[in-house]
Amino acid sequence: MDYNxxxxxxxxxxxxxxxxxxxxxxxxxxxxxxxxKLFLIVCEGENTEPKYFEAFPVPSKTVxxxxxxxxxxxxxxxxxxxxxxxxYEGREVWCVFDFDIKSDEAETQPEDFNNAIxxxxxxxxxxxxxxxxxxxxFLLHYQKLDVAITRxxxxxxxxxxxxxxxxxxxxKKEKFCEAHYQRHGGxxxxxxxxxxxxxxxxxxxxxxxxxxxxxxxxTTVYLLVEELNKYI
Numbered sequence: 001m002d003y004n005x006x007x008x009x010x011x012x013x014x015x016x017x018x019x020x021x022x023x024x025x026x027x028x029x030x031x032x033x034x035x036x037k038l039f040l041i042v043c044e045g046e047n048t049e050p051k052y053f054e055a056f057p058v059p060s061k062t063v064x065x066x067x068x069x070x071x072x073x074x075x076x077x078x079x080x081x082x083x084x085x086x087x088y089e090g091r092e093v094w095c096v097f098d099f100d101i102k103s104d105e106a107e108t109q110p111e112d113f114n115n116a117i118x119x120x121x122x123x124x125x126x127x128x129x130x131x132x133x134x135x136x137x138f139l140l141h142y143q144k145l146d147v148a149i150t151r152x153x154x155x156x157x158x159x160x161x162x163x164x165x166x167x168x169x170x171x172k173k174e175k176f177c178e179a180h181y182q183r184h185g186g187x188x189x190x191x192x193x194x195x196x197x198x199x200x201x202x203x204x205x206x207x208x209x210x211x212x213x214x215x216x217x218x219t220t221v222y223l224l225v226e227e228l229n230k231y232i
Contacts, residue, residue: 055181
């Protein structure tokens with residue numbers, strides 16, 4: 001009598017039917033679809049922000065630098081302009097900028113900062129903003145903050161932590177900025193987890209208020225970091 005032994009796949013199917021187990025036809029389909037998510041990160045800064053995000057081992061991200069080319073609203077307008085082009089269509093867009101207090105722009109800065117965030121979000125883009133400085137995100141890896149702090153006060157603290165002779169002369173250099181990702185523990189390190197928790201606490205205390213220029217200290221960089229971590 002001829003007997004053809006069933007394949008392993010057929011045997012598995014028979015076992016599942018016998019035990020009333022319904023198998024998803026494509027158990028990995030959702031995971032595979034998620035892995036295709038593409039990012040477009042448009043940064044205001046010329047070195048610090050882009051070099052930090054470029055170091056995240058996420059192949060599906062593109063980081064652009066538009067530093068020093070106008071207001072926060074101008075950065076958002078630029079992101080809106082390019083997001084629907086063939087090159088970047090379908091990507092999740094993040095705008096990265098900080099408040100950066102300037103005494104000579106005191107009358108226009110708050111409105112520009114607030115409007116830029118609202119405009120970006122109203123058009124379906126996301127914003128990783130910081131008040132006052134992007135470096136607040138780095139500082140939260142080392143300590144908790146609950147009082148307003150500007151970059152003028154923040155830089156000396158980081159200068160000491162990082163063992164620099166001159167903050168302005170060293171911390172903004174391309175090579176130094178390229179090491180920020182590893183300097184702060186890389187993917188899902190304990191230091192990064194601590195910074196995320198601290199940033200969330202600061203962010204949540206302001207609720208749904210849209211007077212972002214008054215949210216200090218505060219940073220939503222953690223939201224972008226959390227999102228990128230999903231695709232490493």
